[in-house]
Amino acid sequence: MGAFMSRNTSYWIWYPGDFELYHAMRQNFSRVERGYGWPAFWKSEGFRNRVAFRREYELTEETSFYVYSAAVGHVLVEDRKYPFGRSILCGPGKVRVSVHAGCIETFPSIYVEGDVIYSNHTWMAEDYTNPPIMAGFNERYTEKSQNPSVWEYKEEIYLPVSAEACADGVLFGFETELTAVLEIHDSREDRQLRVYCGESREEALDRAHCYYSWTPDARTGRCQRCAVRYAFVAEEDQAYSDISPCLHGDFGTNVPGKRKSVLPEEIEVKAIHQYTDIPVRAQFTSSDGLINRIWSVAEHTFRLCSGIFFIDGIKRDKWIWGGDAYQSLFVNQYLMADADINRRTLLALRGNDPMTTHINTILDYSLYWILSIKAHYEAYGDLDFVEQVYPKMVTLMDFCEEQLEEHGFITGRAGDWVFIDWADLDKEGALCAEQMLFAECYRTMTLLGGRLGKDAFLCGSYRQKYEALKKNINAFYWNAGRGAYIDSFVSGREHVTRHANIFAILFDIADERQKVQIVQNVLHNEEIPQITTPYFKFYEMDALCKMGYLEEVLERIREYWGGMLARGAVTFWEEYDPSVQQEEQYDMYGDKFGKSLCHAWSASPIYLLARYFVGLKITDPVSGNYELCPHLEYFDSLECVLPAGDKQIWVSWDGKELKFGEKQ
Numbered sequence: 163m164g165a166f167m168s169r170n171t172s173y174w175i176w177y178p179g180d181f182e183l184y185h186a187m188r189q190n191f192s193r194v195e196r197g198y199g200w201p202a203f204w205k206s207e208g209f210r211n212r213v214a215f216r217r218e219y220e221l222t223e224e225t226s227f228y229v230y231s232a233a234v235g236h237v238l239v240e241d242r243k244y245p246f247g248r249s250i251l252c253g254p255g256k257v258r259v260s261v262h263a264g265c266i267e268t269f270p271s272i273y274v275e276g277d278v279i280y281s282n283h284t285w286m287a288e289d290y291t292n293p294p295i296m297a298g299f300n301e302r303y304t305e306k307s308q309n310p311s312v313w314e315y316k317e318e319i320y321l322p323v324s325a326e327a328c329a330d331g332v333l334f335g336f337e338t339e340l341t342a343v344l345e346i347h348d349s350r351e352d353r354q355l356r357v358y359c360g361e362s363r364e365e366a367l368d369r370a371h372c373y374y375s376w377t378p379d380a381r382t383g384r385c386q387r388c389a390v391r392y393a394f395v396a397e398e399d400q401a402y403s404d405i406s407p408c409l410h411g412d413f414g415t416n417v418p419g420k421r422k423s424v425l426p427e428e429i430e431v432k433a434i435h436q437y438t439d440i441p442v443r444a445q446f447t448s449s450d451g452l453i454n455r456i457w458s459v460a461e462h463t464f465r466l467c468s469g470i471f472f473i474d475g476i477k478r479d480k481w482i483w484g485g486d487a488y489q490s491l492f493v494n495q496y497l498m499a500d501a502d503i504n505r506r507t508l509l510a511l512r513g514n515d516p517m518t519t520h521i522n523t524i525l526d527y528s529l530y531w532i533l534s535i536k537a538h539y540e541a542y543g544d545l546d547f548v549e550q551v552y553p554k555m556v557t558l559m560d561f562c563e564e565q566l567e568e569h570g571f572i573t574g575r576a577g578d579w580v581f582i583d584w585a586d587l588d589k590e591g592a593l594c595a596e597q598m599l600f601a602e603c604y605r606t607m608t609l610l611g612g613r614l615g616k617d618a619f620l621c622g623s624y625r626q627k628y629e630a631l632k633k634n635i636n637a638f639y640w641n642a643g644r645g646a647y648i649d650s651f652v653s654g655r656e657h658v659t660r661h662a663n664i665f666a667i668l669f670d671i672a673d674e675r676q677k678v679q680i681v682q683n684v685l686h687n688e689e690i691p692q693i694t695t696p697y698f699k700f701y702e703m704d705a706l707c708k709m710g711y712l713e714e715v716l717e718r719i720r721e722y723w724g725g726m727l728a729r730g731a732v733t734f735w736e737e738y739d740p741s742v743q744q745e746e747q748y749d750m751y752g753d754k755f756g757k758s759l760c761h762a763w764s765a766s767p768i769y770l771l772a773r774y775f776v777g778l779k780i781t782d783p784v785s786g787n788y789e790l791c792p793h794l795e796y797f798d799s800l801e802c803v804l805p806a807g808d809k810q811i812w813v814s815w816d817g818k819e820l821k822f823g824e825k826q
Contacts, residue, residue, distance in 0.1 A: 172273060172280040174310045177287040178298035178550065179509050180209040180269035181310060185470050186510035190481050194386070195373055202481050204523045207513030209269040214288045215261040215297060219279060221253030227276025230306050233263035235270070268311040275306060301502065313470050315436040325426040328367060331396030332426045335363070338732045339391040339760050341466055341476050342433035346378040346385070346395060349428045356398035359390040361477055361759040362748055366392035371754045373477060387436055389477035389760065391732065395431065396424055438469040440500045443805040446771065449798035453716075453771070456723045460765040463733040464493050467762035471507040475736060475758030484511050484527030485581070488534045489700050489763045495541040496772035499805035504538045505547055512554050517561035524579045525572070528558060529599040536606040539613070542807055543783030548610055556620075559607060562600065567592055569634050570627070572600045582661050583698040584737070586691065591652025594639040598665035601635065604628035605669075635671055645679035647672075660684055660693055660702060667705040681709055694739045696722075696764035703766065707774040712793050716775070719767050734764035776813055778804050790822055
C-alpha cells in the first residue's frame with residue numbers, strides 16, 4: 163500500500179500483502195554461509211496463487227484499455243472474456259471489469275492501461291475466500307515494462323583502494339563495507355580463481371572460516387552479491403573446485419605443487435554496489451568531531467541495512483527480524499523518514515492469519531510488531547495503514563492471550579524463544595521484561611483503536627487489561643528491598659538485570675519514585691551486569707535520556723560507538739565488548755567471524771541525538787505538528803536538518819544563539 167498515488171497514472175496492482183510476502187521469502191531464503199544455503203527457520207507465509215481484480219465504471223462514452231500480466235488468466239467485461247495484451251473496447255454506460263489471474267511461481271499482478279480505465283488503488287482484489295479489499299500497489303512500479311516480482315536495485319561502482327600480495331594471492335580492500343557483486347578479470351586464461359570475502363581483513367584471509375567464497379562466473383567474471391570490505395583472490399585448488407574450500411580445512415598458506423601465487427598486476431577487481439535508493443533527508447554537523455563521525459558511520463550502517471525491508475545485517479543472516487525492525491523505525495524517522503519501507507517490513511513480518519507461531523518464533527518479537535504499528539503511526543499519522551493492519555493486531559493479541567497464566571502474565575510455550583537480549587536473565591516462569599512489553603501492547607491497542615473509532619467495548623477491554631496487568635507487574639515483580647524489578651518471582655532468586663527496569667521507565671510501568679530508584683539501584687549500579695549489545699544499549703540510552711541524563715548518554719555514545727571506531731570499524735557492529743581481546747573481537751555465537759560488523763540496531767545514535775539533543779518530537783502526526791526542545795549546551799556549535807514527516811526542520815546553534823525553522 164502506498165501513501166501517495168499520482169493522478170491518472172497506472173500502477174501494477176496485486177492482492178495487498180502478497181508483494182511483501184513474496185519478497186520477504188526471497189530475502190529470508192538468501193542466506194548463504196560457507197558454501198551452504200540457510201533459509202530462515204520460521205514459518206514462511208505464502209502469497210496467493212489466484213486473484214480476481216474488480217472495478218466498476220460509469221462511462222460517458224466509448225473507451226479502450228489493455229491489461230498486461232505475466233500470470234495466466236483473462237479479462238472479463240460484463241459477460242465477455244478477453245486475453246491479456248489485447249485492446250478492449252467498452253462503454254458507454256455502466257461497465258463491470260474483472261481480471262482473473264493465476265501464477266505458480268510468484269504472486270499474480272496486473273497492469274491496466276487506458277485513458278479512463280487504468281489500474282490504481284480504486285481497484286479491489288479478491289482471493290476467492292475473503293471479501294474484496296483495496297488492491298495493493300507500490301509507488302516504485304508504474305511502468306508496464308516492469309516486473310513486480312523483481313526488486314530493482316541502484317548500482318554504483320567501487321574500485322579497490324588497496325591491493326596487497328598475501329601468501330599465494332592478493333588481498334583487495336575497499337574504502338568501506340558494501341553489499342556488492344564482485345567482478346574479477348584475470349589477465350591469464352590458464353587458471354581458475356576463487357574469491358574469499360570478508361567484513362574484516364582477518365576474515366577474508368581465513369579460507370577455513372570466512373563466510374563467503376566464490377568462483378567467478380567463467381563468462382562475466384562476476385560473483386554472487388554479498389557483504390564485502392576485503393576480497394582475497396587466489397588460484398582455486400582443482401582438487402576442490404566443485405565445492406567450497408572453506409569446508410575443508412585451512413588453506414591459508416601456499417601448498418607446493420597445487421597453487422601458484424596470484425600477483426596484483428594480473429587481476430582487475432571492481433565491486434558493483436547494489437542498494438535501494440532511499441534518500442537521506444537528515445544532515446548533522448557539530449563541533450564534536452567524534453560525534454560527527456559516529457553519526458556518519460551510523461548513517462552508512464543503517465542505509466546498508468535498509469533495502470526492500472529493514473534487515474538485521476548485510477553479511478550473516480540478512481533476515482527480517484521483528485526486534486531489529488522495531489528499532490529501525492525510530493532511526494528511519496529521523497534519517498530518511500521513509501514510511502514505505504516501514505509498511506513493507508511490517509507486512510512481511512506479520513504474514514497472514516491464522517497465527518500459529520510467534521513472529522521469528524520469538525515471543526517478544528510478536529509484541530514488538532504491535533508496538534511497531536504505534537511507532538509508525540506516531541511518525542507519519544498513517545491511519546490508512548493502521549486501518550489495514552488493525553484486524554491482524556487484534557488476532558495477534560488473541561494469539562498472545564492464549565498463553566496467559568493465572569495472574570494474566572504472558573509465558574512462552576514449547577518451541578517459543580523468549581529472547582529479550584543476549585544476557586543472563588532469570589527466565590523461570592513468566593519473565594518480567596515480557597510483561598512490560600505486553601502491557602504496552604494493551605495500551606497501543608487502546609490508543610490506535612480509539613484513533614480508528616473502533617468499538618468502544620473492545621478499546622475499553624484493552625484498557626482494563628492494561629490497568630490490571632500493570633498492577634500485577636508492580637505487585638509481583640517490584641522488589642522494594644532492591645529498589646528494582648526482578649526478572650522472575652517464581653524462582654525465588656530475586657535476580658535483577660537492567661532489561662525489565664529499562665522497560666519500566668520507557669513504558670511508564672514505574673511511577674516517578676520508582677524510576678529514580680531504578681536509575682540509582684540499576685542503571686548506575688556497576689554490580690548489575692553491563693549490556694554489551696547495541697540492541698539493548700538503544701533502550702538503555704533511551705531510558706537515561708528520558709530521565710534527563712543527557713551528558714552521561716553523550717559520553718557513553720563516545721565511549722561505546724567511539725570504541726568500535728577505535729577498533730577500526732567502518733560500520734557499526736552487532737555487539738561490542740571492550741574487554742574482549744582484539745584478536746577475538748569478530749567472534750560471536752561460538753563462531754569465528756560470526757559477529758555481524760554491519761548491523762541495523764547499532765545505528766541508534768542517530769535517534770538519540772535527533773530526539774533528545776536536537777529535541778525534535780512529532781506531537782500530532784496527522785496534522786504534522788511538532789515541538790523542538792533542544793539540549794545543545796554540550797556542543798560549541800551544531801548545524802542540522804531533520805525530517806518531521808513531510809517537513810524539513812533546520813536547527814542552528816553557535817554556542818550562544820539558537821535558530822530554527824522549516825526548510826522550504
